[in-house]
Amino acid sequence: MSQSTNPTTQFQTDANRVTADDDRRSFLRSSLRGYQTTRTATQERFLNYESARIAAGDAKWEAIENLDIYLAQFADKLEARGATVHWCSDSNEARSAILNIIKEHDAKSVIKSKCMTTEEIHLNDLLEKEGFEVVESDLGEFIVQLREEAPYHFVFPAMHLKKEEINSLFQEKLKSINTNDPEELTMVAREVLREKYLSADIGISGANFGVAETGMISITENEGNARLTTSLPKVHIALMGIEKIIPKLEDLALMLPMLATAGTGQHLTCYNSQLGGPRQDDESDGPLEMHVVLLDNHRTRLLADPEQRDALRCIRCGACLNVCPIFKNVGGHTYGTTYQGPIGSVITPHLRGLKDWKHLSHSSSLCGACSETCPVKIDLHHHLLRNRRDAAGKGQGMLAEKILMFGFTIVMRRPWLYRLAGRLGKVGHVLTKPIHGTRIDPFYAWKKTRDLDDPAKQSFKQYWKSRK
Amino acid sequence: MSRDAILGRVREALSVKTDPHVREVVKKSSHSLPVLANGPDGRTQAVKEFLPFVGDSLEDHVAAFKVLSEKLQTEFIVVPTVDSARQALAQLRQAHQWERIGIHDNELVQSCVDQLQVEFLNTSSDYDSHALEKCDVGISGCDALIAQTASALVTNHSAGGRALSVLPPHHVVVADASQMVTTMADGFALIREKHHDNWPSFISFITGPSRTADIERVLVLGAHGPKKLTIIMISA
Numbered sequence: 001m002s003q004s005t006n007p008t009t010q011f012q013t014d015a016n017r018v019t020a021d022d023d024r025r026s027f028l029r030s031s032l033r034g035y036q037t038t039r040t041a042t043q044e045r046f047l048n049y050e051s052a053r054i055a056a057g058d059a060k061w062e063a064i065e066n067l068d069i070y071l072a073q074f075a076d077k078l079e080a081r082g083a084t085v086h087w088c089s090d091s092n093e094a095r096s097a098i099l100n101i102i103k104e105h106d107a108k109s110v111i112k113s114k115c116m117t118t119e120e121i122h123l124n125d126l127l128e129k130e131g132f133e134v135v136e137s138d139l140g141e142f143i144v145q146l147r148e149e150a151p152y153h154f155v156f157p158a159m160h161l162k163k164e165e166i167n168s169l170f171q172e173k174l175k176s177i178n179t180n181d182p183e184e185l186t187m188v189a190r191e192v193l194r195e196k197y198l199s200a201d202i203g204i205s206g207a208n209f210g211v212a213e214t215g216m217i218s219i220t221e222n223e224g225n226a227r228l229t230t231s232l233p234k235v236h237i238a239l240m241g242i243e244k245i246i247p248k249l250e251d252l253a254l255m256l257p258m259l260a261t262a263g264t265g266q267h268l269t270c271y272n273s274q275l276g277g278p279r280q281d282d283e284s285d286g287p288l289e290m291h292v293v294l295l296d297n298h299r300t301r302l303l304a305d306p307e308q309r310d311a312l313r314c315i316r317c318g319a320c321l322n323v324c325p326i327f328k329n330v331g332g333h334t335y336g337t338t339y340q341g342p343i344g345s346v347i348t349p350h351l352r353g354l355k356d357w358k359h360l361s362h363s364s365s366l367c368g369a370c371s372e373t374c375p376v377k378i379d380l381h382h383h384l385l386r387n388r389r390d391a392a393g394k395g396q397g398m399l400a401e402k403i404l405m406f407g408f409t410i411v412m413r414r415p416w417l418y419r420l421a422g423r424l425g426k427v428g429h430v431l432t433k434p435i436h437g438t439r440i441d442p443f444y445a446w447k448k449t450r451d452l453d454d455p456a457k458q459s460f461k462q463y464w465k466s467r468k
Numbered sequence: 469m470s471r472d473a474i475l476g477r478v479r480e481a482l483s484v485k486t487d488p489h490v491r492e493v494v495k496k497s498s499h500s501l502p503v504l505a506n507g508p509d510g511r512t513q514a515v516k517e518f519l520p521f522v523g524d525s526l527e528d529h530v531a532a533f534k535v536l537s538e539k540l541q542t543e544f545i546v547v548p549t550v551d552s553a554r555q556a557l558a559q560l561r562q563a564h565q566w567e568r569i570g571i572h573d574n575e576l577v578q579s580c581v582d583q584l585q586v587e588f589l590n591t592s593s594d595y596d597s598h599a600l601e602k603c604d605v606g607i608s609g610c611d612a613l614i615a616q617t618a619s620a621l622v623t624n625h626s627a628g629g630r631a632l633s634v635l636p637p638h639h640v641v642v643a644d645a646s647q648m649v650t651t652m653a654d655g656f657a658l659i660r661e662k663h664h665d666n667w668p669s670f671i672s673f674i675t676g677p678s679r680t681a682d683i684e685r686v687l688v689l690g691a692h693g694p695k696k697l698t699i700i701m702i703s704a
């Protein structure tokens with residue numbers, strides 16, 4: 001990622017660089033094609049996938065539109081089972097809540113299972129600065145952590161890397177054997193992490209769902225690392241955004257297969273675990289303490305938007321990234337956000353400010369592939385348009401754009417001016433030909449990434465007349 | 469208190485109703501589709517009516533379970549009696565050279581392993597997790613087998629705690645055919661019935677051996693959990 005502090009410039013620079021890398025792009029595309037094939041096959045086994053989407057979407061609508069009731073119920077139930085619930089308004093509060101728990105236990109090492117919310121609050125940076133050893137246990141996360149970079153995709157964190165790159169990374173950082181075999185590479189990570197589970201004092205996880213009725217969090221995974229993280233250490237901390245709520249336990253029977261199908265194309269991921277409280281009196285293992293850290297961090301700001309609260313229904317399956325032509329071309333890191341792809345472009349302006357993040361809503365072809373693929377039917381591409389509208393409405397459009405639009409309005413309202421402009425345009429095009437593609441062309445910036453064909457000999461108007 | 473502050477903000481945000489146009493998107497694009505009643509009952513129904521069909525009889529369920537198990541690389545063994553389950557375990561012990569076995573207080577498990585000449589670690593009361601890590605296999609019971617997903621549904625009560633079924637490199641589930649149910653919703657209903665409001669602190673649907681495809685989408689079994697999953701179902 002570039003060092004630029006301005007997110008828009010950073011996006012443009014990185015997008016330019018990544019789109020020029022044909023090799024990486026085709027690597028990415030072929031991997032996403034694999035996903036698409038698996039997913040289609042799984043989806044076809046459904047008796048009625050479309051209706052299942054509606055039912056799943058309804059479950060999340062019910063949760064979001066009654067969030068106050070369900071959140072309170074969720075917390076009460078969890079506390080009744082001996083868990084501690086921490087309510088945090090922003091990243092700072094969440095970070096210090098977690099840091100306090102770790103310090104209270106005089107802990108040294110922390111093992112983490114995949115949790116995008118901890119990326120959102122930059123937890124690892126803080127913990128490492130405070131001198132704790134923090135280990136990511138999900139294989140993809142482990143790899144990007146070793147590379148000291150952010151996850152590329154919130155479901156497939158290391159999808160951009162080739163096995164050769166992972167081989168040299170492991171050799172350098174873990175002094176491992178020289179192998180390009182994914183199985184052997186996985187086993188290297190397995191061995192390294194085994195010992196960490198057994199010795200870690202604290203396990204930190206995320207939550208895919210919070211069941212209000214029973215006060216449980218539900219964690220979806222394939223590797224078993226989240227199960228180990230929440231079984232072996234003495235203390236379990238789960239960090240969860242307040243929007244993850246669903247009303248009833250049985251809702252999971254629908255949501256979990258929907259998440260797996262859209263997320264990875266599996267009919268169900270390997271482990272789907274519900275955790276409600278620390279080890280109970282009649283149980284033989286499990287953490288002695290469970291802390292659930294509930295995070296707002298501007299989610300209530302998004303909730304206050306009567307249109308875009310829709311996006312809080314997201315179950316973070318990642319499907320909208322997988323089908324997005326922009327994601328496929330600019331890649332995950334270019335977004336510069338915790339949540340990439342269409343859903344990231346929709347919510348980041350709400351979570352981190354429209355002014356700095358509105359450009360994401362413009363980097364869209366509005367093809368609607370995201371809305372079409374979303375398992376809970378979030379109206380993603382229209383939300384991108386709504387962000388554009390809101391940015392323009394707040395006077396955050398570019399000055400040049402405004403002048404241009406003003407001129408455009410004048411011309412379009414006057415047919416004679418329009419005709420004149422058309423003719424002048426043609427002449428101008430021919431006259432400026434020698435400087436096309438050079439920096440003295442006043443439209444250089446615009447034409448750099450676009451082809452401007454020669455205008456047609458006959459205008460549509462002339463053609464129409466001659467037809468009669 | 470932050471609880472009140474956050475709930476207050478949520479309430480204030482929700483005081484404005486959702487734009488009906490946005491709410492309509494779902495319904496509009498799907499006017500000709502069957503839609504079930506909203507609410508949890510509708511959702512439980514949806515799992516039966518919209519998700520993959522696996523038949524109604526036990527034979528159908530077993531057949532569906534078998535097909536998916538193959539795909540998942542779960543070893544699914546159907547045996548007629550407890551005695552034959554015993555034999556199956558003896559063969560597995562032979563084949564995989566088990567020396568240390570993790571078990572728990574579960575009648576079915578106990579009666580299936582009573583003739584194995586190995587070292588046992590029982591996880592039903594306090595145990596040492598390092599010792600469990602050294603076991604070659606964990607053998608547990610379960611609450612249900614789910615036909616629609618080929619999962620074993622476990623809790624810390626039915627599977628000897630949280631770790632027995634995930635820490636050793638091989639997990640064996642012993643189940644009775646009467647435990648086969650259709651959907652995950654049926655599985656939840658069973659646990660609800662068994663524990664009422666006194667929920668176990670851990671529930672999990674185990675669907676195949678641990679896996680990852682994080683490196684170039686190549687499937688590798690045994691990422692962190694068991695490399696092998698065997699489900700032995702006693703049909704009589």
Ligand code: SF4
Pocket residue numbers: 262313314315316317318319320321343370373374375376377378380
């Ligand atoms: S917006 Fe929809 S498709 Fe995208 S991650 Fe969320 S649930 Fe999945």
